[in-house]
Amino acid sequence: MILNEAIDEIIDNIQEVSSEIDSESIMQMLDMLIDAKNVFIIGLGRSGLVARAFAMRLMHLGISVYVVGETITPAINSDDCLLAISGSGETSFIISTAKTSKNRNAKIIAVTSYDDSTLGKLSDLIIHIKGRTKIDSEKDYIKRQINGRHQPLAPLGTLFEVSTLIFLEGVIAELMNKMGKTEADLKARHTVLE
Amino acid sequence: MILNEAIDEIIDNIQEVSSEIDSESIMQMLDMLIDAKNVFIIGLGRSGLVARAFAMRLMHLGISVYVVGETITPAINSDDCLLAISGSGETSFIISTAKTSKNRNAKIIAVTSYDDSTLGKLSDLIIHIKGRTKIDSEKDYIKRQINGRHQPLAPLGTLFEVSTLIFLEGVIAELMNKMGKTEADLKARHTVLE
Amino acid sequence: MILNEAIDEIIDNIQEVSSEIDSESIMQMLDMLIDAKNVFIIGLGRSGLVARAFAMRLMHLGISVYVVGETITPAINSDDCLLAISGSGETSFIISTAKTSKNRNAKIIAVTSYDDSTLGKLSDLIIHIKGRTKIDSEKDYIKRQINGRHQPLAPLGTLFEVSTLIFLEGVIAELMNKMGKTEADLKARHTVLE
Amino acid sequence: MILNEAIDEIIDNIQEVSSEIDSESIMQMLDMLIDAKNVFIIGLGRSGLVARAFAMRLMHLGISVYVVGETITPAINSDDCLLAISGSGETSFIISTAKTSKNRNAKIIAVTSYDDSTLGKLSDLIIHIKGRTKIDSEKDYIKRQINGRHQPLAPLGTLFEVSTLIFLEGVIAELMNKMGKTEADLKARHTVLE
Numbered sequence: 001m002i003l004n005e006a007i008d009e010i011i012d013n014i015q016e017v018s019s020e021i022d023s024e025s026i027m028q029m030l031d032m033l034i035d036a037k038n039v040f041i042i043g044l045g046r047s048g049l050v051a052r053a054f055a056m057r058l059m060h061l062g063i064s065v066y067v068v069g070e071t072i073t074p075a076i077n078s079d080d081c082l083l084a085i086s087g088s089g090e091t092s093f094i095i096s097t098a099k100t101s102k103n104r105n106a107k108i109i110a111v112t113s114y115d116d117s118t119l120g121k122l123s124d125l126i127i128h129i130k131g132r133t134k135i136d137s138e139k140d141y142i143k144r145q146i147n148g149r150h151q152p153l154a155p156l157g158t159l160f161e162v163s164t165l166i167f168l169e170g171v172i173a174e175l176m177n178k179m180g181k182t183e184a185d186l187k188a189r190h191t192v193l194e
Numbered sequence: 195m196i197l198n199e200a201i202d203e204i205i206d207n208i209q210e211v212s213s214e215i216d217s218e219s220i221m222q223m224l225d226m227l228i229d230a231k232n233v234f235i236i237g238l239g240r241s242g243l244v245a246r247a248f249a250m251r252l253m254h255l256g257i258s259v260y261v262v263g264e265t266i267t268p269a270i271n272s273d274d275c276l277l278a279i280s281g282s283g284e285t286s287f288i289i290s291t292a293k294t295s296k297n298r299n300a301k302i303i304a305v306t307s308y309d310d311s312t313l314g315k316l317s318d319l320i321i322h323i324k325g326r327t328k329i330d331s332e333k334d335y336i337k338r339q340i341n342g343r344h345q346p347l348a349p350l351g352t353l354f355e356v357s358t359l360i361f362l363e364g365v366i367a368e369l370m371n372k373m374g375k376t377e378a379d380l381k382a383r384h385t386v387l388e
Numbered sequence: 389m390i391l392n393e394a395i396d397e398i399i400d401n402i403q404e405v406s407s408e409i410d411s412e413s414i415m416q417m418l419d420m421l422i423d424a425k426n427v428f429i430i431g432l433g434r435s436g437l438v439a440r441a442f443a444m445r446l447m448h449l450g451i452s453v454y455v456v457g458e459t460i461t462p463a464i465n466s467d468d469c470l471l472a473i474s475g476s477g478e479t480s481f482i483i484s485t486a487k488t489s490k491n492r493n494a495k496i497i498a499v500t501s502y503d504d505s506t507l508g509k510l511s512d513l514i515i516h517i518k519g520r521t522k523i524d525s526e527k528d529y530i531k532r533q534i535n536g537r538h539q540p541l542a543p544l545g546t547l548f549e550v551s552t553l554i555f556l557e558g559v560i561a562e563l564m565n566k567m568g569k570t571e572a573d574l575k576a577r578h579t580v581l582e
Numbered sequence: 583m584i585l586n587e588a589i590d591e592i593i594d595n596i597q598e599v600s601s602e603i604d605s606e607s608i609m610q611m612l613d614m615l616i617d618a619k620n621v622f623i624i625g626l627g628r629s630g631l632v633a634r635a636f637a638m639r640l641m642h643l644g645i646s647v648y649v650v651g652e653t654i655t656p657a658i659n660s661d662d663c664l665l666a667i668s669g670s671g672e673t674s675f676i677i678s679t680a681k682t683s684k685n686r687n688a689k690i691i692a693v694t695s696y697d698d699s700t701l702g703k704l705s706d707l708i709i710h711i712k713g714r715t716k717i718d719s720e721k722d723y724i725k726r727q728i729n730g731r732h733q734p735l736a737p738l739g740t741l742f743e744v745s746t747l748i749f750l751e752g753v754i755a756e757l758m759n760k761m762g763k764t765e766a767d768l769k770a771r772h773t774v775l776e
């Protein structure tokens with residue numbers, strides 16, 4: 001089924017992302033998340049949903065975390081860290097958020113496919129997550145033509161969004177280990193009001 | 195214009211709510227909000243928006259507050275307080291939330307038009323906010339017939355929702371005074387990321 | 389109690405807003421909301437909550453409405469109308485939204501305290517809602533000093549936010565009348581999933 | 583790194599989910615989504631974020647879709663379809679939503695790890711997505727002990743949530759194909775207000 005092919009295409013991208021991970025960057029990322037007084041997370045659209053899924057687990061780990069745009073998110077300050085998720089690194093609201101955060105001396109982690117983007121240049125640490133590149137799109141196009149199919153199986157930002165989500169699940173596993181947290185610790189902080 | 199009449203009808207209800215406020219309940223409410231380790235706020239629909247407007251100001255005051263249903267809301271515990279807003283006091287998700295909170299020994303403040311509702315009975319403190327009562331509806335109906343108009347100017351839960359919002363703005367003024375907080379203190383915690 | 393004084397201060401502002409309403413602007417606003425293929429609503433912070441409370445009632449009236457930032461909000465087009473709520477008229481995300489909307493030939497309604505703001509200048513229709521002005525702040529300050537109280541009873545954007553909410557409740561009453569909708573019509577579209 | 587191991591564990595689960603997909607259920611699911619007047623999507627916690635990611639793509643495809651709990655979600659009716667995501671199939675708010683929907687004669691699709699759950703029994707169609715089962719947990723435990731590690735790499739509902747997200751990305755690919763939609767069609771409906 002097309003469904004299985006789409007899943008395979010997504011898994012391929014995730015495996016590529018996984019193989020390209022630079023352990024030094026990860027170590028730096030873990031330190032920035034743990035050392036921050038508060039972590040602020042931002043993403044828009046589907047990247048915003050990925051951002052929230054990660055924020056929820058940081059909360060379960062006992063890290064003080066806020067999602068930009070939610071009700072109780074306070075001012076960001078110099079002891080804080082902003083983690084910004086943007087495939088293109090050019091989403092205007094995210095750039096203005098990063099600029100404000102930088103002006104207030106907060107640290108910035110960018111999760112993006114484009115290290116040279118405006119967001120990338122504003123950041124203290126860039127986590128590179130491969131999405132669909134133009135070259136891939138062309139290769140895909142030829143492959144799809146041969147198959148008699150003309151549309152991508154993972155349209156728009158899908159590869160970036162899903163790969164970022166799973167990468168961040170891996171970061172949670174690293175944090176659990178580094179912070180000595182058990183699944184029971186996470187469960188104890190999980191909301192009971194649903 | 196109808197618009198001005200609608201506003202007058204809303205103001206009438208707010209003034210009635212203001213005149214009926216019981217200062218002992220307010221003192222108790224302030225203490226519960228200040229003494230709680232964390233305040234959890236819940237409301238559904240438009241009452242949920244009122245709940246969030248209040249939560250945002252509590253955050254500005256430096257009170258640790260969470261909105262039920264948002265990303266980073268943790269488990270509620272015995273040192274915490276749930277403030278639940280429900281006109282009817284019978285919204286099913288709110289009742290199940292209140293029951294879970296009570297089982298975990300959290301304190302409960304109900305903001306409702308119906309003190310004898312299921313929510314009211316579960317609560318440690320009831321703040322009564324008058325909405326549109328059945329008798330009012332009938333009086334209104336006669337008034338509207340005389341005017342040749344047959345529909346309420348503040349339909350459905352509007353009177354309860356708006357009166358609750360403004361009542362809670364008054365609670366913020368009380369909290370500022372009691373906690374010795376200035377407008378500058380609030381501004382310092384107001385989000386800068388918008 | 390301070391609580392009652394705060395409510396009185398809020399009511400004073402609402403009454404002033406109500407008395408200053410220009411019926412021609414309202415007629416134009418009603419037409420723009422009814423004639424639009426889709427109405428898009430935006431506000432940030434507490435103004436965003438006011439925006440949502442209004443959007444929910446527009447949905448109850450059967451108007452096709454979207455809240456900017458929610459999951460299922462599509463692209464805005466030339467048959468659509470953006471209603472933007474910003475006290476200062478200078479919130480950066482709202483201005484960039486208004487510019488994009490204007491470039492795509494959507495109509496824009498601004499609800500603001502500052503007609504000459506960037507948002508005001510981008511808009512096809514300005515609805516002026518008085519908030520706390522600087523002059524008021526000074527008058528208030530003297531009044532508060534005399535009373536031995538030094539902090540405003542309705543801090544930050546409270547007067548604008550609450551007055552806008554109640555103004556928009558009045559707009560709903562106008563729309564019900566103009567569209568021939570009954571409270572039962574609204575109730576029929578009210579969510580049953582809570 | 584632990585990070586890569588966690589990603590591998592997640593990919594293993596996704597591949598198992600992919601291999602177990604029953605094409606007849608998928609065909610039925612596609613028909614239910616396309617034939618519904620409106621699709622309502624519900625999930626809580628991280629499953630709610632997965633639900634929204636799917637809803638956004640349905641909107642891009644031009645399907646009329648609402649997320650339960652968002653501002654403009656109307657009443658559900660007999661021509662509509664509820665898609666409910668719950669790993670356990672026992673989340674209380676989701677069950678009460680499913681019951682209300684059933685009483686109003688809407689069709690229900692359950693996405694769950696437990697076909698015999700309360701949600702499963704209320705549904706017209708069950709899509710089974712394997713999460714972490716008890717047997718897996720035990721196997722994992724032994725594996726982790728051998729490795730000298732004692733905590734799961736994908737804690738709590740992670741495997742279900744991520745596998746469901748990627749499964750639903752595959753459903754989008756199927757829908758694009760069946761509805762004859764191009765990536766350009768999706769892009770045309772993608773929000774421009776961010």
